[in-house]
Structure formats: structure tokens, C-alpha cells
Amino acid sequence: MTLDNILQSLPTREDIAKAVGMETRNPTADVFSTLGIFGTGVLIGAALALLFAPKPGSEMRRDLSDGMQQFGRQARNAADSASESMGSESSRPSAESQSRSAYMSSGRNV
Numbered sequence: 001m002t003l004d005n006i007l008q009s010l011p012t013r014e015d016i017a018k019a020v021g022m023e024t025r026n027p028t029a030d031v032f033s034t035l036g037i038f039g040t041g042v043l044i045g046a047a048l049a050l051l052f053a054p055k056p057g058s059e060m061r062r063d064l065s066d067g068m069q070q071f072g073r074q075a076r077n078a079a080d081s082a083s084e085s086m087g088s089e090s091s092r093p094s095a096e097s098q099s100r101s102a103y104m105s106s107g108r109n110v
């Protein structure tokens with residue numbers, strides 16, 4: 001027997017894990033799980049920062065509303081430019097999205 005034959009006859013890591021009732025882990029799933037936990041932590045941290053911010057409630061709500069409206073405009077612009085770069089028919093805004101944009105830009109909160 002040569003060394004190569006001996007090495008090939010040995011069980012693999014997956015074989016050993018199955019023999020003891022364990023499963024091999026998927027590294028991609030671990031990354032998504034870690035990102036999900038990180039994102040949740042970011043949101044909780046932001047919420048706590050807002051709770052302990054030294055601004056009055058009405059001013060904080062106005063700032064949040066303005067920030068969300070700006071974020072919505074930026075997201076719509078990014079989506080529009082992405083669909084335009086793909087050259088699809090969906091790059092034209094529908095009547096519903098135009099009326100939604102007009103409503104949001106009027107300064108009313110939804």
C-alpha cells in the first residue's frame with residue numbers, strides 16, 4: 001500500500017460528521033446570519049440613540065420625517081436610474097407612483 005492509497009481510504013470530514021450525528025456548516029448561511037444580527041443591533045442602537053437624544057419630541061419627529069422622506073426620494077431615484085440603465089419599460093413611473101411622489105413631496109406624513 002502506498003501513502004496515497006492510505007490517504008484516500010481515510011474517511012472525509014463530512015463522513016466523520018455524519019457518523020457522530022452532526023452536519024457540516026454552510027459558511028454562506030453563517031455570513032447571512034451574522035449580517036442579520038449586525039443589522040438588528042444597528043437598528044436597536046439607532047432606536048436607543050433616538051430615545052436618549054437631547055431634542056424635544058416634536059423636533060425629533062420632524063427630523064425623522066424629513067430624513068425618511070429624503071431616504072424615500074433617494075431610493076426612488078436609485079431604482080429609477082437602475083431600471084433606466086437596464087433599458088426596461090418599467091423605467092417610466094406609473095400614475096400611482098407619480099401620485100405617491102406628489103403626495104410625499106407635499107410634506108404630509110403617511
